[in-house]
Amino acid sequence: MFCSHCGAQMAPDAAYCSVCGKAAGAGPVNLDKPSAPAPHTDGGIPDGVKGWSWGAFLLNWIWAIGNRSWIGLLALVPYVGWIVVFWLGFKGREMAWKNKQWDSLEHFNRVQRKWSQWGIGITIAAIVLAVLAAMFAPDAVDLDLDADRTVTVQRSEALVRANDAAVTARGLIDSNADNLPASLSTVAGLLDRRTNADGSRAVTLGGKVLFSGEDAGWQFPLRSFTLSGGKEAILMASSGGRGASCETMFFFLLADASGVKPTPMFGTCAARGSFVQRGDAIELELPDVNGASTIVLEDGVVVEDGQVVSLTGMNDPSR
Template structure:
């Protein structure tokens, strides 16, 4: 028999324990030899922020509205608002982690910190990549501009060079430019001197051998470009009219067909482009002018102007003398 209190052996008929003095059969609780356990942490109230949540968030600061959507912190979308957005961005950096903890279900504090660390890594990585790209773009821009200028200059030089005269029938080939600086003020023709004059009253006139061909406002815009020798002592004088009576067309052209008896104008023609090229084959003159569809071809043959295969007739709108 053993004492139920201290565990000492007792005589079978003993009424009391000879060691602790307790009565046999006592129901007193045995002495516990274990140390008392420490009190557990007090339960947190809803909305409390545990230690390890607060702090600066690079993910919220750098990715702002993207971070706000991913962490259900919708107030972070105010970072898209002009002017106010800069204030919200810094506020997200300071308070973003706390808002994310409150607005999303997390498995644990470790899970929360792991996700927020990834947001920060992505934010820093994207920002650094953007800075590097901006620096590279700034370094490359001057080189690209210089390349564009050099390419444009080479193209212009190529345009200014007439194609080689490989056609045996070609008697003349070159460029025409109504905006050139060295255009002639007068031109000697088989019918006399073609001359642009300024009258005493300041008006302009175009004369041939002293006789007025064109006068008034139109004469201020008409001037010769070059002459083409034709068979039989004839001549075709290419004329330009800039301004075209005040409308938006920059330049139109026409010919003065001259012989010993005088001159006769052809209808005006063109695409409003001031520059083009010409080829003369005996008495046929072909002019190429750029237009919206590529090029337009004007041919002078036997005193008739043909544009893209269609004869150009004289009307009140294309008569250079009106």
């Protein structure tokens, strides 16, 4: 026989406990059985169950499996998962009490306390690992950036080499130079300048007058560019008679065995510039008020700063 108050062993006929001095009361206590659960006070949830659960919050779906609270697996669902995680933190303990058998409230609290300890411990360990990774990551990032820079430089150098390999010729043009050719041999014949008996000037090709207009006295060849298919592009200048406001304009003569054809005049009025030939494409760069203007001749078409130059009465070199 045991005391119903303190659990001390009593004689079978004792009226009072020799340890606590209280009356035997309700009779013997069986210590082999767990104590009765605490009284329920709120819908079957005893005092001491409700409260925030760090284990459910931090370990969420893992905690849900361990505590048979299957709704907690919604924490794995994108977007709604964050809402479920916080809901588990608030309501997890209550769900765990209802969904799993517990020996007592003490047993329940002990298990939930371990879940919280594991959750906090794992979270702290993850933070420490993240900090350590961040400390050493810059070196790895620098290595990656260095590798990327090396690849970029190599690609840029390869492009430069490819462009250089495609360059047929490059150099400067100057319509005011002293060593400009008086005549030029072309695939269509000799291109020459001559003065007529009346003192007028003309540009001739193979002895035949090519230009005899108002500007003919100021038109002369600068240089020739060899093109594929037996063709040729001759850069011409129109200079000297334009006054101080516009020193020089340019145009091309497109020549083949059958003759020549002029392109429209173009330019910025600057007498000097540079050229690059890549295959059949000829690119001129002439200074202007905005820095520089780019003119490209390709397939017989002149493009100035991205705009096709069309032949009009104002830019026709034969006038």
